[in-house]
Amino acid sequence: MTGTINSLLVVVLLVNLFMLGASRMRGLIHAAAAQGVILSFMPLLLAARLDWIAVVVASVTIGLKGLIIPRILHKALRDAKIKREVEPMIGFLPTMLLGALGTVLSLVLAAHLPVVGHPVSNLVIPVSLSTILTGFLLLTTRVKAITQVIGYLILENGIYIFGMLLLAAVPFLVELGILLDLFVGIFVVSIIIHHINQTFSSMDTRQLTALRE
Amino acid sequence: MVMDLIVLATLLAAGSGVPGLLMSRRSSVGEWIAVGLIVTAALMGFGAIGYQLAFATAPAGLSEPWSLPWGRFAIGLNAIGMVFLTPILCIASLGAIYGLAYWPQAFHRRNGRKLRLCWGLLTAAMMMIVVARDAVLFLMAWEVMGLATFFLISTKDDDVGATDSGWIYLVAAHVSVLALMGMFALLRVATGSFALWSVLPTSSSSVLATGIFILGVLGFGLKAGFMPLHVWLPGAHANAPSHVSAFLSGVGLAMGVFGVVMVSAQWATPPIWWGGLLVVLGAGTSLGGIIFAMAQSDYKRLLAYSSVENIGIVLMGIGLAVVGRAVGQPLWILLGLGGALLHILNHSLFKPLLFFGAGNVLHATGTREIQMLGGIAHRMPRTAGLMAIGSAAICGLPPLNGFISEWMIYLGLFNCAVVPAGLRLTWLTLAAPALAVAGALALAAFVKLFGMTFLGLPRSLHAAEAHEAGILAIAPMWVLAFGCVVLGLAPVLVLGLLERAIARWDAAAFVQRPSLAAVEPLQKMSLILGGLAAALLLGVWLVYRIRPRMAVVNATWGCGYGAPTSRMQYSGGSFVRMLTDAYRAILWPRRSGANVIGFAPEAASASVEFPDTVLDRGLLPGLRMVGWLAGRARPLQSQAVGRYLLYVLVALVVLLVTAVW
Numbered sequence: 001m002t003g004t005i006n007s008l009l010v011v012v013l014l015v016n017l018f019m020l021g022a023s024r025m026r027g028l029i030h031a032a033a034a035q036g037v038i039l040s041f042m043p044l045l046l047a048a049r050l051d052w053i054a055v056v057v058a059s060v061t062i063g064l065k066g067l068i069i070p071r072i073l074h075k076a077l078r079d080a081k082i083k084r085e086v087e088p089m090i091g092f093l094p095t096m097l098l099g100a101l102g103t104v105l106s107l108v109l110a111a112h113l114p115v116v117g118h119p120v121s122n123l124v125i126p127v128s129l130s131t132i133l134t135g136f137l138l139l140t141t142r143v144k145a146i147t148q149v150i151g152y153l154i155l156e157n158g159i160y161i162f163g164m165l166l167l168a169a170v171p172f173l174v175e176l177g178i179l180l181d182l183f184v185g186i187f188v189v190s191i192i193i194h195h196i197n198q199t200f201s202s203m204d205t206r207q208l209t210a211l212r213e
Numbered sequence: 214m215v216m217d218l219i220v221l222a223t224l225l226a227a228g229s230g231v232p233g234l235l236m237s238r239r240s241s242v243g244e245w246i247a248v249g250l251i252v253t254a255a256l257m258g259f260g261a262i263g264y265q266l267a268f269a270t271a272p273a274g275l276s277e278p279w280s281l282p283w284g285r286f287a288i289g290l291n292a293i294g295m296v297f298l299t300p301i302l303c304i305a306s307l308g309a310i311y312g313l314a315y316w317p318q319a320f321h322r323r324n325g326r327k328l329r330l331c332w333g334l335l336t337a338a339m340m341m342i343v344v345a346r347d348a349v350l351f352l353m354a355w356e357v358m359g360l361a362t363f364f365l366i367s368t369k370d371d372d373v374g375a376t377d378s379g380w381i382y383l384v385a386a387h388v389s390v391l392a393l394m395g396m397f398a399l400l401r402v403a404t405g406s407f408a409l410w411s412v413l414p415t416s417s418s419s420v421l422a423t424g425i426f427i428l429g430v431l432g433f434g435l436k437a438g439f440m441p442l443h444v445w446l447p448g449a450h451a452n453a454p455s456h457v458s459a460f461l462s463g464v465g466l467a468m469g470v471f472g473v474v475m476v477s478a479q480w481a482t483p484p485i486w487w488g489g490l491l492v493v494l495g496a497g498t499s500l501g502g503i504i505f506a507m508a509q510s511d512y513k514r515l516l517a518y519s520s521v522e523n524i525g526i527v528l529m530g531i532g533l534a535v536v537g538r539a540v541g542q543p544l545w546i547l548l549g550l551g552g553a554l555l556h557i558l559n560h561s562l563f564k565p566l567l568f569f570g571a572g573n574v575l576h577a578t579g580t581r582e583i584q585m586l587g588g589i590a591h592r593m594p595r596t597a598g599l600m601a602i603g604s605a606a607i608c609g610l611p612p613l614n615g616f617i618s619e620w621m622i623y624l625g626l627f628n629c630a631v632v633p634a635g636l637r638l639t640w641l642t643l644a645a646p647a648l649a650v651a652g653a654l655a656l657a658a659f660v661k662l663f664g665m666t667f668l669g670l671p672r673s674l675h676a677a678e679a680h681e682a683g684i685l686a687i688a689p690m691w692v693l694a695f696g697c698v699v700l701g702l703a704p705v706l707v708l709g710l711l712e713r714a715i716a717r718w719d720a721a722a723f724v725q726r727p728s729l730a731a732v733e734p735l736q737k738m739s740l741i742l743g744g745l746a747a748a749l750l751l752g753v754w755l756v757y758r759i760r761p762r763m764a765v766v767n768a769t770w771g772c773g774y775g776a777p778t779s780r781m782q783y784s785g786g787s788f789v790r791m792l793t794d795a796y797r798a799i800l801w802p803r804r805s806g807a808n809v810i811g812f813a814p815e816a817a818s819a820s821v822e823f824p825d826t827v828l829d830r831g832l833l834p835g836l837r838m839v840g841w842l843a844g845r846a847r848p849l850q851s852q853a854v855g856r857y858l859l860y861v862l863v864a865l866v867v868l869l870v871t872a873v874w
Contacts, residue, residue: 089855105866112873129869136862140855148854 009123016134020099036065076190087143102133131158216275218261225254227337230330238322247329251309255302284349284407292713300561305336307689308456314685335361348397348407359386366453378448385445392432417480429476437469440498444828450517455572459565462520485539491532496647499525507658508823511581527553530622546722548625556618563606566693570600577679583785589679590667597667599690604659606697612742614700670779
């Protein structure tokens with residue numbers, strides 16, 4: 001069991017690095033969706049026995065992260081006629097290196113973090129931290145509004161992984177509530193993107209400063 | 214019963230401006246109601262004081278719990294409170310009456326009602342400060358006083374000078390509240406309760422006691438205007454309506470002094486250096502204040518700086534008393550504290566008198582520049598005469614009241630020269646020459662004020678067309694001038710009150726000598742001063758008798774020239790030129806204009822102004838520097854979302870790293 005989880009977590013790490021290096025929007029969206037689906041399977045693996053709540057939550061999560069959210073993003077991409085390239089503020093290679101550095105940092109930090117109890121896998125905390133950092137890197141180094149949305153998505157994935165430490169304590173209903181928030185947030189943002197694009201014909205978040213005061 | 218009267222009077226005063234709010238802007242009924250309520254409150258307050266003085270055996274007090282989580286509604290009236298309460302009641306009602314003439318609703322529809330509301334609130338807040346026996350209640354009253362004062366200073370809220378002064382005051386008032394909050398918090402640590410003004414069990418040399426004293430001097434000193442802390446004072450008193458200046462200067466500053474007196478009374482034996490610090494601060498304040506006063510060209514600013522000087526004199530007296538208490542010299546306590554408290558009473562008589570007179574001049578001429586006036590004694594004889602009395606009193610000239618209190622402080626300081634050997638406190642006597650220099654400069658300042666304003670020839674149309682003020686403006690001045698003369702001739706009248714106040718401050722002051730009169734032959738003084746007054750009156754009468762025979766109508770100070778003009782007179786600036794030059798290291802004058810060289814030079818003009826050294830040369834440039842530095846940090850706020858997220862990321866990583874290490 002632990003072996004499966006560990007290998008899944010490693011895949012998540014690799015997806016992180018892939019996203020930092022992805023130069024095409026479609027690839028980025030697909031990678032985020034794939035990461036979401038992988039993570040959604042984890043509670044099923046962790047649960048002592050399969051009860052129907054775990055199954056419901058997992059299937060809802062897979063449906064949202066794997067199908068609906070990528071659909072919305074693709075649609076926004078299409079409707080807003082955004083160019084299909086990711087526009088980075090700093091290059092792909094430097095961000096990947098930063099991401100790798102972040103991963104190393106997370107591994108070092110996680111070794112020193114005082115954790116109560118025994119986590120299912122030694123990799124949970126470092127992968128969680130690394131995913132959060134990846135989300136932040138995407139948020140700060142990418143220009144387009146859609147990539148910002150994906151950044152928040154990855155951030156949430158990182159927090160989700162961290163939540164696995166508390167699997168016994170956090171009821172799935174709370175997890176579902178968070179998921180709903182995320183879904184509504186992305187839904188709203190994609191609509192906003194559409195409208196901003198129609199009004200200003202630009203999706204560059206740097207231009208948003210022109211709205212100040 | 215006494216406390217019930219005080220509470221009722223406070224409520225009446227606080228609400229005195231409210232009926233006016235409900236009336237039309239044009240109606241003048243509201244202002245008469247306000248005056249009626251204030252005067253009623255004052256009479257009730259005087260009744261309470263009189264009853265307490267004449268019949269009561271125990272100190273009056275009242276303590277009720279309230280619904281706030283801290284403190285309680287605890288008030289009490291002791292002799293020190295009475296010394297400070299009397300001027301509050303007196304000037305609040307006289308100033309309100311003066312306001313009927315000076316700031317009538319009919320001419321000030323926009324802000325007359327605001328002024329009267331805040332006047333009542335200020336009166337009530339100051340009454341509460343004096344009687345409060347609970348730190349929370351005290352701070353609330355202190356805050357109300359600060360806010361009411363702010364609104365009073367900026368009564369003319371369309372005048373930039375007034376609003377600027379108001380803001381500076383507000384900042385100073387809040388720094389003061391901050392310091393006092395700290396002080397009361399430390400007091401709470403020391404006593405375990407918010408009850409006020411009891412003698413503390415902790416040693417006076419502990420860090421806690423030092424903290425309480427320093428914070429108290431800072432907080433109360435900002436209100437009283439000790440010299441480096443006086444920055445708000447000149448502008449506020451110059452720009453406020455004149456009766457407000459009179460109230461703030463004559464009574465408001467005394468609230469700060471009240472605080473210092475009460476704070477310093479809290480230890481049985483305070484350290485010597487506390488008293489030394491107060492004496493040095495007092496000497497510096499009085500000298501600095503009067504040097505700046507003398508240089509001013511705005512007569513209300515001059516009066517404001519002169520208030521700083523008088524507070525300095527009071528502070529010297531208090532410092533002397535604290536030293537006396539520290540080393541067990543009851544004589545110093547009697548003379549120092551007695552002189553200080555008497556000077557507070559005196560200052561609350563002559564300073565409002567002078568500000569009322571200044572208000573009449575401002576009302577009649579529309580200018581605050583001494584340079585524009587001259588010769589208005591002929592057109593405003595009553596104001597001129599009353600101002601002359603006030604000026605003589607504030608300079609400490611006998612037989613008026615200022616002389617008595619300054620004389621007591623002189624006596625106390627001279628006594629330091631004959632201390633028992635081994636105390637090493639002879640240096641305190643050096644404050645006496647400082648006081649003397651301040652007195653001499655005060656004389657110069659007020660000769661300038663009175664001479665340049667009222668005597669000579671008019672320097673402008675403003676002065677030439679001045680008119681005398683109405684009876685409502687003159688009558689309060691008569692009362693105050695009468696007070697100056699009476700307290701000058703018969704200081705024994707307040708002797709009992711002063712003795713009680715000194716006994717409340719330190720009961721040990723009377724161990725060697727039974728009374729203040731035994732130290733200071735006040736009765737004999739009264740006789741001598743009475744004789745002096747009689748001689749003075751006789752001299753004036755004689756001059757008036759023989760004048761008709763030698764009367765020649767000519768320009769004042771015409772010096773026999775054929776065609777004297779008003780421009781040939783001394784100007785205010787040239788009159789004190791010698792002195793301002795002597796003190797230019799302190800005054801730091803800003804001169805501009807040509808130097809006139811040689812014979813028959815071309816037309817030239819020159820001017821000199823005296824900005825406040827602390828405020829205009831130290832504080833404001835310093836604050837501008839802080840503003841500039843803060844502006845350097847502005848680029849951090851780029852308004853780019855990505856940048857803010859980057860800050861979050863950096864903060865996160867730093868926090869994680871520091872949490873682990």
